[in-house]
Every structure is written in C-alpha cells, then in structure tokens.
Amino acid sequence: MDEIFHFIIGKYNYWASLVLLFIGLYGMIAKNNLMKKIIGMVIFQTAILLFFVSIGAKRGATVPIIEFGPDKQPLLEASAYANPLPHVLILTAIVVGVATLGVALAVLQKIQRVHGTIEEDEVLEDQRQ
Amino acid sequence: MMIDQAPALIIIFPLFISLVLTLAGSLGPRVAYGLLLCGMAGSLLFSLLALGQVVADNQAIHYRMGDWPPPMGIELVIDHLSGIVLVLVSACALLTAVYSLRTAAEDNPDRLHHYYALFALLVTGLLGMTASGDVFNLYVLLEISALSSYGLLARGRGPAYYATFKYLIVGTIGACFYLLGIGYLYIMTGSLNMLDLAEIISRPELQESVSIKIGFSLMILGVWIKMALFPLHAWLPNAYSKAGITTACLIAPLMTKVSVYIMLRIMFTVFSVDYIFDSIAWSQVVIYLASAAALIGMISALAQRDLRMMLCYIVVAEIGYMTGGAWVANAAGYTGAVYHILADGLMTLCLFMAVGAVIYRTGLTSMAAMQGIFQRMPITAVVLVIGAASIIGIPPTCGFFSKFYLIQGAAQAGAWVFVAALLIASLVAAVMFFKLLEIAFFGDPQALEQEAASGHGHGEHGGQPVVARHEAPLSMLIPMVITAAGLIVLGLYTKEVVEFFIGWSIPAGF
Numbered sequence: 001m002d003e004i005f006h007f008i009i010g011k012y013n014y015w016a017s018l019v020l021l022f023i024g025l026y027g028m029i030a031k032n033n034l035m036k037k038i039i040g041m042v043i044f045q046t047a048i049l050l051f052f053v054s055i056g057a058k059r060g061a062t063v064p065i066i067e068f069g070p071d072k073q074p075l076l077e078a079s080a081y082a083n084p085l086p087h088v089l090i091l092t093a094i095v096v097g098v099a100t101l102g103v104a105l106a107v108l109q110k111i112q113r114v115h116g117t118i119e120e121d122e123v124l125e126d127q128r129q
Numbered sequence: 130m131m132i133d134q135a136p137a138l139i140i141i142f143p144l145f146i147s148l149v150l151t152l153a154g155s156l157g158p159r160v161a162y163g164l165l166l167c168g169m170a171g172s173l174l175f176s177l178l179a180l181g182q183v184v185a186d187n188q189a190i191h192y193r194m195g196d197w198p199p200p201m202g203i204e205l206v207i208d209h210l211s212g213i214v215l216v217l218v219s220a221c222a223l224l225t226a227v228y229s230l231r232t233a234a235e236d237n238p239d240r241l242h243h244y245y246a247l248f249a250l251l252v253t254g255l256l257g258m259t260a261s262g263d264v265f266n267l268y269v270l271l272e273i274s275a276l277s278s279y280g281l282l283a284r285g286r287g288p289a290y291y292a293t294f295k296y297l298i299v300g301t302i303g304a305c306f307y308l309l310g311i312g313y314l315y316i317m318t319g320s321l322n323m324l325d326l327a328e329i330i331s332r333p334e335l336q337e338s339v340s341i342k343i344g345f346s347l348m349i350l351g352v353w354i355k356m357a358l359f360p361l362h363a364w365l366p367n368a369y370s371k372a373g374i375t376t377a378c379l380i381a382p383l384m385t386k387v388s389v390y391i392m393l394r395i396m397f398t399v400f401s402v403d404y405i406f407d408s409i410a411w412s413q414v415v416i417y418l419a420s421a422a423a424l425i426g427m428i429s430a431l432a433q434r435d436l437r438m439m440l441c442y443i444v445v446a447e448i449g450y451m452t453g454g455a456w457v458a459n460a461a462g463y464t465g466a467v468y469h470i471l472a473d474g475l476m477t478l479c480l481f482m483a484v485g486a487v488i489y490r491t492g493l494t495s496m497a498a499m500q501g502i503f504q505r506m507p508i509t510a511v512v513l514v515i516g517a518a519s520i521i522g523i524p525p526t527c528g529f530f531s532k533f534y535l536i537q538g539a540a541q542a543g544a545w546v547f548v549a550a551l552l553i554a555s556l557v558a559a560v561m562f563f564k565l566l567e568i569a570f571f572g573d574p575q576a577l578e579q580e581a582a583s584g585h586g587h588g589e590h591g592g593q594p595v596v597a598r599h600e601a602p603l604s605m606l607i608p609m610v611i612t613a614a615g616l617i618v619l620g621l622y623t624k625e626v627v628e629f630f631i632g633w634s635i636p637a638g639f
Contacts, residue, residue, distance in 0.1 A: 021309075028298055041301055048309050055316055086315065089265055093308060096272045103279050104297050110283065110290045123291050 013054035020047035034111065034118040038104050045097040049090050056086035135178040136192035136205045139215060140257045142171040147249035153242045158234055161242040168249050169223040172256060176219045180212035184629060191262070199262070200322040206262035210467065210634035213626075214259045214390050217474045218383055222252040224612055228482055229375040230604035232489055236373040237284060244284060248379065251277040255387050264311050264348075264399065265321045267391065268304065271355070275300050278384060281376045282368055289371040296368040299354060299361075307351030313344030314399075326399050336408055345409065348395055356388030356448055359422030366429075366441035370494075374485035377437060381444055382477040386470050389451045393466065396455065402638030406458045415456040416539075420550035422449025427557040435494050436484045439561070440477070443520060446554055447473045453547045454535045460639040462538025467631045469531035472519065472619060476528055479516035479612040483509050486601035486609065499565060500572030506600050508610065510569060515613040517562035519620075522555050527620040534627075 008015060020043055027040020064084040066074050112118050115126045146168030153161055183190060189208035193199065207215065226248070237244040254274025261267040279300070283293040315321065317340045318329040335341055357365040369381050396405050406412055426446025433439040451473070454466030486509045491498040503510045519528035532551060539547040600606065619626065 025302075028302065034294065037298055041298060044302070044305055048305055048312070051309065052312055055312065086312075089321075092265075092269055096269065096276075096304075099276055100272070100297070100301055103276055104294070107279065107283050107290055107294045107297060111294060114287060114290055127288055127291065 014051070017047045017051040017054070020044075020050065023047075032120045034108055034120060034123070037120075038101070038108065041104065042097070042101060045093075045100075049093060049097070052086045052090045052093070056083040058082050132178050132182060135175045135182070136190055136207050136260060137194065139172050139175040139179060139219070139260060140205075140253055142175065143168045143249045143253045143256065146171070147246045147253060150242050150246035150249060154240070156242075158241045161245050162230060165226050165229075165245045165249060166223070169219065169226045169252065172252065173216070173219040173223050176212070176215040176256075179207045180216055183207055183209060183212045187633070200320050200325040203266050204262040204322060205260045206323070207260055208634060209630045210390070210393070211259050213467075213471060213630045214387070215256060217471050218252065218255050218259060218387065221382055221474055221478050222248075222255075222379065224478065224482075224608040225375065225379045228378060228485075228605050228608040231602050232374040232485065232605070236375065244281070247277045247280045248375075250274075251281060251379065255383055258387055259390060262323050263321055264314070264323060264326065264395075267394075268308055268311060271307070271391075272304055274384070274387075275304060275355075278380050281380065282372045284376065285372040287371075292364075292367040292371045296364045299364045303351045303354030305351070306347045306354065310344045310346070310348030310351060313340050313347065317341050317344070323394070323398050327401065330399070330404065331401060336404065342409060345395075345400060349392065352388055352392045352395065356385050356392065356452075357445055358448055358452055359418055359425060359445070362422070362426075362445045362448070365445060366438055369441045369444070370435060370437040374489060378478060378481045378485055381441065381481055382474045385444060385448055386474045389448065389455075389466070389470055392452070393455055393463075397463075397636040402458070402636050412456045412458055416453055416544050416547050419449045419453030419456065420547045422446060422452065423550045423554040424449075424557075427554040427561070431557055431561045434496055436488070436496065436498065437481075437494060440480055440484060443480075443558070444477060446558075447477070450532070450535055450551065450554075453544070453550075454538055457538045457542040457544050457547065458639075459538050459541050460635050461534050461541055463635055463639060464627055464631050465531055465534030465536075465538050467634065468527075468534055468623070468627065471626070472527035472531040472616075475612055475615050475619060476516050476519040476526075479512060479609070479616060480520070482605070482609045482612060483513040483516060486605050487513075489605070490599055490601060496565070496568060499569045502569040502572070508606055509601050512609045512613040513569070514566065515616055517558075517566070519616045521559045521562060525620045526616045527623065528616075530620055530623040 024040045024042075024044025024047055027043060028037050029040075031037050031040060058079070058081075061080060061082045064081040068074055108118060111123060115123045117123060117126070146164055150161060150164055150168075153164060179190060189206055191199075192205040192207070194203040194205065197203070229248075233244055234241060251274050254270045254272075254277060257270035258267055258274065261270060279293055279297050282296065283290055285293075311321070314326060314330075317335060317338055318326055320326050320329060329335065330341060354361045365385075369377055372380065423446050426442050426444075426449060430439045430442035430446065433442060447469070451466045451469050454462045454469060456462075487498050487502060487506065488494055490506065502513070515526065519526035522529045522532040524530075532555065536548055536551055539545075539551065601609070
C-alpha cells in the first residue's frame, strides 16, 4: 500500500499530464459540440506541454545561466541547473498549438455560417439534405 | 558556392516566395502565378543539385543550419533516400503549380495570392520534413504543412468546412502523439538529432527500456494517423474529396507519401532494423493491417460513385502497399516500398489531374461525368488510361515494377497474406478501371448533356452545354501529359533508379 502511494505521489507530474491527456481525448471523441471538441484539443495539447516542462525541472536547481566562482572559473555542475532544452522546445510547441487553435476557430466560424449550428449531429443532418 | 547552400535553399526559397506572395495582392493574378512557378522551379532546381551532389560523392550531405554543430544545432541531412523524395515532391509541386492556372483562379476569385502563399508554405513544410535530420524540427515542419493544408482544404467551401474540421482534430491528435513520443525518447537519451539518437539507442542498456518502446510506439502511431493507415483512415476520403481541384492534386499525392517517408526514417534511421524486428515484435500485426488496408481500400473504392472519393480510397489502399513493404523486413520489400513512394506519388497525381480536368469541363463529380470521354477529351482519356494501368500494375508503367518488388519481398518473408492482398487488390483495381473505361468509351456523350441540362450538375459549369470535342485547357494538358510520360519513363528506368538511389539507402541489417 505504502509503495503504491509513493509510486503515485513520487511521479505526480506524469500522472497529472496523463489525466489531462485522457480528459482531452475524451472531449475530442465524445463531445457533440464542436467548440467542446476544440477545448478538448487544447487540453490534450496542454497535457503534452506540461509533460515536457516537468521533465526539464529539477528540485533546488537554478536558471540555466552559467555563474562564475571566486576563482573566475565557471561553475559547471549540470545538477545545479534546470534543463533549458525541453522548455525551449515547448515554447515552439505552444506557438504551434496557438496557430492550430486559431485555424480551428476560423473553420468553426465558417461551419457556423454555412450550417447555422456547431452541434455535430445537426451539421451532419444539414449535410445530408 | 550555390551548390554548398543548396540544402538550405530547397526549403528557404519556397518559404521566401510564400512570404512575397502574401504581399503580392495588388500585383494581380498573373504575377502571383509567375511567382509560384518561380518558387516551385527553384526548389526543384536546388533539389536536383543536392541529389546530384549526393550521387557524385556517394555520401549524405550534412548541412548545419547557422553552422552550429550537431547534436546541439539543427541539421539538414540529404542522403539518397531523402534526395529522391525531395525531387519527387518538388517536381509534383511544380506540375501542380502549372496545372493550377485556370482551376485555382476559378476556385479563388478573390485573394488568389493568399491561396498561392498557402500552396508554397505547404510545399516548404513537405520539403523541410523530408530534409530534416532532427526529430523535433520534423515535428514543427509537420505542423507547418498540416496547418497550411487545413487552410487549403477549407477553401473548398460548403461541405469542405466540416471535413476540414474533422481532419484538423485528427491531424492534431496525430502530431501530438508524435510530440509525446519525442518526449519519451528525450527523457532516455537527452538528444533530438536522428543520428545521435540512433547511436544512443543502439547501446545495449537501452535495448530493453520500456520508455524507448513507448516512445517508438507513440511516434509510429502519430505518423500512422497522419498517413491514414487502415483503421485510422476515416478522415482522408472526406477531407480530400471535398477540396478544390488544385488542392486535391497537390495534397493527395504528396502528404501521405511524405508521411510514409517519415515512417521509414523513424524505423530505419532513428531505430535500427534489429530493434524494430527483434525488440518490438509487431511486424506480423502490421503486415495484417497493411493487407487489410490494401483490400478494404480497393473494395471501398470500387463501391464509390463519386470519382474523387474513388481516388481517395485508392490512396488509402496504396498506403497499405507501402506500409506492408516496409514491415516485411527484407531488402526487396524495402526497395518496393521506397520505389512505390515515387511511383504512387506520380500515378496519384496523374489520376487526380485527369479527373480534375474532367470535373473542370463537365462540372460533375460522379461517374456520369466520364461518359463518352474518349470522344470529348481524347488526350485526358489517354492520360487516365496510363494512370489506371499504373495503379493496376501493367508494364511498362512504374506501378508494375513497384508491385513486383513488393510481392518479391513479401514472398521472401513468407507473408502470404500480404501477397494475396496485393494480387486481389490489383484485380479489384482492374475491375474498377475497366468499369470506368467502359463508361468512358461506350458511354453516350449526349446523355451527359441531358443530365447537365436537367440540373444534376453540382459545379459552376453545370449549366454549360457539352460540345462534341472539348479538351481541357493547355495549362492543364501539359502537366498531365508530362506526368503520364513520367510514369512510363520511371518504369523503363526502374533498374537505374533502384541501383543508383534506392540501393544506397537500404539500411544495414537487411
């Protein structure tokens, strides 16, 4: 029991991103409202961003800017610095996510204008006619 | 000098052109068309230069972006495999750009330059994905081409919006799975460069790592969604068949082929043959999936009444051929898969162009549009016959040779299910095209005229009376004839292509 507790608590960041991932997938697949599908998509993307951000973080680590010691030598100890690379990657992924969201909202607006609704079953009904 | 920078220019040149195109609105459609042609011709030229250098040196070009050394810097790698895919993509894009003169202008009466800018951006993304030597960079370019394809597909109007929306949701899931897979690999290896990753993953302590296996599974799953492998293909026919004529000609042949190329890269460059076929014992399951894709795709195509819906299901079936070829785990299967990327890119383009010309002239998208096509549009009909012969696999078109390699590979591996699927799918394709050609040859052109007059036509030309001889405009005929000739030329030079290009890219371990 104690071990399972530690297994879950010790890796809470992964569990959080996994839970968000499934909430997002559920929203995209099961929701009838197209706006809610987009919200699900954003949650899904955010889960992956959280995953990447958490793998770069370290307890007690500082910002990744190299400091110089009293003897003018750089203090190069990898464990003292947070890993900047996942954060930089995720900056790009956030931009991609925002662009996708923008395109999705624009297409949704067009669907609303053409079909007069954003409920999936009503759109399909409208297309059949 | 120019040749040293060619790998970067392949990508940067069309990107620059798309930037200029967004600003070129006031200069009129002629200038926009000229700029697009210039951009596509430029990337074809640089692709050929890069491929020429690869063949001359017999080694891959490693181009460092901004001269930052890998594994920290971003690297473009052009070897024999990516070289020929680059030439294929830029050549198909150039032919489609020539073809687009009439259709794009009619589909986009306003803001044609924006349409062309998205066109150039899509090609930039596809070329970038092919040349990238870095898994994260590949993700970004994948999303660039995906986003521009959503923009292009949504220009189809009406029912296209909902189809595009569904494609957007599914495409984003695919790309996110791929990104998550990169995350798993990064945790275990600390690297993103493909060659560096390959070196780290080949170390014995990582061979049994569960994280690496999950990372591989997620990446491959993401790519399968993007390339529409059988159970994940539902988005493709709707999205591609509702698009404008030019958009369908550009996206349908290229997007899925580049995704197959990415699958080959991940399987054989990032991971190794031993890892894929020993540590991850999926190959049997994937071969069954590929066989199902080939069979169900072709049978669904046979059931369609809409011409472009039929072609879209053929694309789904062809994806099955290539996936099966890559997973039978021998050199002949691999050769078949790579050769089929080239052959299928050209033959899908050929068919989409011919059908696009028929739709352009008749305004109908159903089978009825084909009636009496041999009398009305003889050159288009001949192009269609050559494309159909290639899909069925009749020599000397290249479709025969790729299928020959695929069947040889499957037989060597003992994958008889896949052999049977390939043969039955070819048979179904033959039935389908003979049915189509029967309508085309013996159909009565007068019937079409009556149908168009009675208001069954959907397009803008629905009301136009059909005259006896009404060939497609020259700007559409020339790229069509070149593509059809390309199918035969590629078929005749199969031995050289396999020997000089594909032979060099066969991964170690086969």
